[in-house]
Amino acid sequence: xxxxxFEYFAPQAAKDALDLCDRLGAKAKILAGGTDLxxxxxxxxxxxEYLIDINNVDEFKGIxxxxxxxxxxxxxxxxxxxxxxxxIREKYFALHQAAGELGSVQVRNMATIGGNIxxxxxxxxTPTPLVALGAKVVIxxxxxxxxxxxxxxxxxxxxxxxxxxxxLTKFLLPEPISGSVSRYGYIGLRDxxxxxxxxxxxxxxxxxxxxxxxxxxxxxxxxxPRPLVSEEAPEILIGKEFSAELAEEAARAASSESKPISxxxxxAEYRREIVAVLSRRLLQExxxxxxxxx
Amino acid sequence: xxxLIALDIxxxxxxxxxxxxxxxxxxxxxxxxxxxxxxGCEQGDCxxxxxxxxxxxxxxxxxxxxxxxxxxITTIEGLAEQDGRLHPIQQSFVDYGAVQCGFCTSGMILSSxxxxxxxxKPGREEIKRALSGNLCRCTGYKKIIEAVEVASETMSxxxxx
Ligand SMILES: Cc1cc2nc3c(=O)[nH]c(=O)nc-3n(C[C@H](O)[C@H](O)[C@H](O)COP(=O)(O)OP(=O)(O)OC[C@H]3O[C@@H](n4cnc5c(N)ncnc54)[C@H](O)[C@@H]3O)c2cc1C
Ligand code: FES
Ligand code: FES
Numbered sequence: 001x002x003x004x005x006f007e008y009f010a011p012q013a014a015k016d017a018l019d020l021c022d023r024l025g026a027k028a029k030i031l032a033g034g035t036d037l038x039x040x041x042x043x044x045x046x047x048x049e050y051l052i053d054i055n056n057v058d059e060f061k062g063i064x065x066x067x068x069x070x071x072x073x074x075x076x077x078x079x080x081x082x083x084x085x086x087x088i089r090e091k092y093f094a095l096h097q098a099a100g101e102l103g104s105v106q107v108r109n110m111a112t113i114g115g116n117i118x119x120x121x122x123x124x125x126t127p128t129p130l131v132a133l134g135a136k137v138v139i140x141x142x143x144x145x146x147x148x149x150x151x152x153x154x155x156x157x158x159x160x161x162x163x164x165x166x167x168l169t170k171f172l173l174p175e176p177i178s179g180s181v182s183r184y185g186y187i188g189l190r191d192x193x194x195x196x197x198x199x200x201x202x203x204x205x206x207x208x209x210x211x212x213x214x215x216x217x218x219x220x221x222x223x224x225p226r227p228l229v230s231e232e233a234p235e236i237l238i239g240k241e242f243s244a245e246l247a248e249e250a251a252r253a254a255s256s257e258s259k260p261i262s263x264x265x266x267x268a269e270y271r272r273e274i275v276a277v278l279s280r281r282l283l284q285e286x287x288x289x290x291x292x293x294x
Numbered sequence: 295x296x297x298l299i300a301l302d303i304x305x306x307x308x309x310x311x312x313x314x315x316x317x318x319x320x321x322x323x324x325x326x327x328x329x330x331x332x333x334g335c336e337q338g339d340c341x342x343x344x345x346x347x348x349x350x351x352x353x354x355x356x357x358x359x360x361x362x363x364x365x366x367i368t369t370i371e372g373l374a375e376q377d378g379r380l381h382p383i384q385q386s387f388v389d390y391g392a393v394q395c396g397f398c399t400s401g402m403i404l405s406s407x408x409x410x411x412x413x414x415k416p417g418r419e420e421i422k423r424a425l426s427g428n429l430c431r432c433t434g435y436k437k438i439i440e441a442v443e444v445a446s447e448t449m450s451x452x453x454x455x
Contacts (some may be wrong), residue, residue: 001336007295008314009361031358036357038317039337051314053361080350105405107338109350110357265352 004047014059014169015142017052022142022165024050030167031055032076035107059112060169063088070175075114077169079126080105082113092173094129094182094201101125101186114168117150120158120226123196127154128221129184130171131229132201138170141265147172151158156225177215180205181290183282186221187274189265197266198222201277204286206242206293213237218250218279223258223271230254233279242287251279299363303328304372312359317408319343319354319436322369332371334429341428344401345369349407370400373407382454383407383445392441394432401428414450418443
């Protein structure tokens with residue numbers, strides 16, 4: 001399998017990367033881990049004239065945490081670094097779980113979190129937990145930075161809010177509120193190296209008493225062209241005392257909000273059922289873990 | 295538009311002319327002529343093309359050769375001693391019947407090496423997880439997992455890296 005001919009750039013400084021992006025516009029593609037991009041090029045679905053490799057730009061990499069403020073994750077940070085990060089495990093558990101489920105060891109060593117988001121596959125691993133955790137993205141260009149919630153950045157299958165000349169440079173994760181816990185789960189056809197049929201993340205916070213639900217975000221993946229935030233589950237649960245019956249009701253509501261398609265991995269009907277199963281399971285898990293926190 | 299680049303493979307420097315679109319797997323096999331690295335699916339799924347870059351297992355079929363300048367690349371040819379004595383992982387693959395047709399073996403052994411370097415005493419589940427990106431169509435995996443367990447013991451006993 002061959003790649004089309006292109007010119008290759010490997011800038012070291014953010015400024016140079018942005019400069020190249022600005023100058024080369026739509027004829028160029030950003031190369032991060034290459035695990036999506038090079039496959040698309042091998043299949044002749046993309047034929048960029050230029051590749052801008054951002055792996056040598058230190059400013060685009062790394063995980064930084066400041067107590068009370070939250071975490072900043074560089075877009076070119078490898079999935080394996082996120083999987084191994086102690087602070088991500090401690091504060092943003094759903095993201096830690098999702099990172100550990102992406103592809104294989106080799107894929108995780110190559111793939112970046114920015115690539116996972118910019119590729120914008122509805123079945124991708126990290127958008128669901130990132131949305132549940134309230135992540136924002138920072139988009140940079142020569143004219144400066146702009147910020148937006150991740151929900152608004154992913155527009156549909158393969159579509160994002162990135163304009164010509166822009167690079168996704170950072171993810172901003174807010175400090176989790178006290179008493180909160182996040183969980184991620186997925187169902188596929190086999191355990192390893194599988195594209196998810198459905199994935200789901202919940203971010204749940206309990207009040208001081210350890211019973212009343214103070215905050216909840218439930219996000220579904222692979223059942224809509226972009227991550228789908230449940231509106232009904234929080235309405236059912238917030239302000240109430242947690243119970244298995246209420247969790248069941250919220251899970252059913254999320255299931256009816258989902259709009260899956262049938263494809264080779266699963267039928268729409270199966271996916272809807274799995275949304276309910278995962279919702280119930282993760283709500284229960286998050287609740288039990290949150291009780292341990294308060 | 296060929297460019298002369300220096301690749302550090304198994305602690306030896308190879309100067310090779312490459313085009314930007316040349317994949318590391320092709321350069322290693324056709325230009326450097328180390329054919330132990332295999333190409334199966336060429337899309338990231340099978341792990342036959344696994345090499346170590348700076349000690350980490352990666353897929354050479356999805357890596358541009360031009361991006362590898364200044365990095366340490368290890369292929370299966372880099373594991374045995376100069377005198378031909380096999381690395382303990384290679385030896386246990388042979389001893390425990392973990393090699394049948396051999397097509398997956400280079401990748402399996404390099405993934406195992408990356409695992410044992412970071413986690414010298416992995417449990418069975420950890421081994422399975424570390425090898426989940428390497429497909430084998432012959433052995434049924436059981437003997438491969440056993441071979442890695444044995445290699446882990448030999449390596450810690452003999453203090454081999
Ligand atoms: C065998 C295999 C298994 C896989 N399994 C999974 C899985 O289980 N779950 C999953 O979610 N994915 C999976 N993937 C898909 C892929 O690995 C991920 O989507 C990965 O995170 C992509 O990141 P990358 O750095 O490799 O992106 P690249 O391929 O480098 O880039 C992807 C796209 O995003 C653009 N881009 C990248 N970074 C930026 C940036 N900072 N700013 C602007 N644009 C950018 C690129 O131009 C390109 O269009 C798998 C892939 C393979 C080959
Ligand atoms: S040849 Fe690279 S993963 Fe199959
Ligand atoms: S031994 Fe034949 S593929 Fe593994």
